[in-house]
């Protein structure tokens with residue numbers, strides 16, 4: 026995959042092709058603590074022309090990292106440091122967020138909250154050592170509905186030091202686009218309907234930037250598939266015809282392996298799957314999405330080669346990942362409990378909310394493009410007083426109350442959480458997540474240990490919702 030190339034000069038490193046991973050045994054500049062090697066990438070955010078749909082459709086005008094969507098796969102080993110030089114080739118401000126990676130606050134990529142935005146033509150250097158192995162992703166968090174929606178995202182893979190044995194380890198980045206007849210992005214990112222309802226849902230689904238691609242497979246092989254939902258608002262429910270994937274991680278954190286007939290991924294959620302290719306040479310199987318039942322479509326196709334099976338019976342090797350090193354929340358009378366009221370949207374009951382310190386009525390909110398509120402506040406850019414402040418080490422319990430007619434996917438920055446209950450019931454299995462999907466009117470309780478100091482965002486990952494008010498900050502001191 027990637028080759029160690031000590032001896033590259035810094036200049037060469039910076040000039041390296043964006044997609045070429047460059048491992049440099051550079052000493053860590055300035056900062057103390059880790060002695061792990063540094064893996065350095067250059068990400069240039071800029072307009073690019075990319076073919077999403079097969080001819081006769083022309084290429085689409087997108088915004089990309091490194092000229093492609095998803096952007097370059099950032100792959101490193103657990104224990105290595107990641108350094109990314111972001112170059113802003115857009116005509117507007119930008120910044121990159123490392124979704125799910127428990128980075129130090131100043132590396133979180135939130136303009137005005139954790140860093141100054143990166144001006145057009147300028148650079149920003151991110152550097153951190155991911156504390157967890159797993160599947161994560163990166164995306165623009167500035168003007169996110171537009172920037173992420175036009176293609177600015179990619180996947181980060183932090184490989185375990187001792188990964189389960191598989192024949193191939195692949196990434197599937199799912200995305201959803203609203204394209205016109207010429208395969209160009211419909212520029213209605215300001216649609217009030219999208220803001221106030223289910224978010225910007227498109228008409229074209231891609232996997233690794235292509236509609237309905239074929240995955241060539243060989244009978245008998247074992248594949249680890251890292252699936253990422255990079256869409257603005259679309260929820261996926263994948264079914265693998267003729268195959269039975271085993272889930273080994275969710276949102277980058279290991280779970281006790283389990284199987285389910287379908288895999289539901291809300292925006293920003295990830296799952297690591299292990300799939301034994303149990304078909305016969307020459308067979309083909311569809312992977313379909315059935316979430317919006319009236320309109321199932323083919324996401325991909327598994328295409329078996331004519332080669333004889335790699336092995337006759339499935340690999341007999343363990344697939345469970347080592348348990349997680351996250352601090353376990355303790356729910357007792359010392360934990361800090363907060364009701365997080367989510368309100369607004371079409372058919373909602375929101376009548377007034379604070380914006381930027383001042384209370385406004387519904388019509389003023391709507392004129393201002395604010396349709397949602399968290400705890401009575403419609404998030405305004407990233408500058409909001411924290412809705413909760415926790416001393417470091419304290420267990421935080423958030424009772425997420427979805428008092429709206431729409432689904433939401435709530436994401437916490439800097440922390441992964443346990444799901445304590447959904448609809449008042451304990452979940453079937455213990456999971457860590459960084460993004461949780463709430464159905465309309467659903468309540469979900471989550472808990473985490475506030476162990477990462479700083480001001481962090483909590484927001485809906487249906488990006489039009491976040492942009493239209495469903496975002497808040499919490500503080501860890």
Ligand code: C2O
Pocket residue numbers: 122124164166293436438482484486
């Ligand atoms: Cu995917 Cu606020 O992030």
Ligand code: CU
Pocket residue numbers: 432433434485486487490491495
């Ligand atoms: Cu939402």
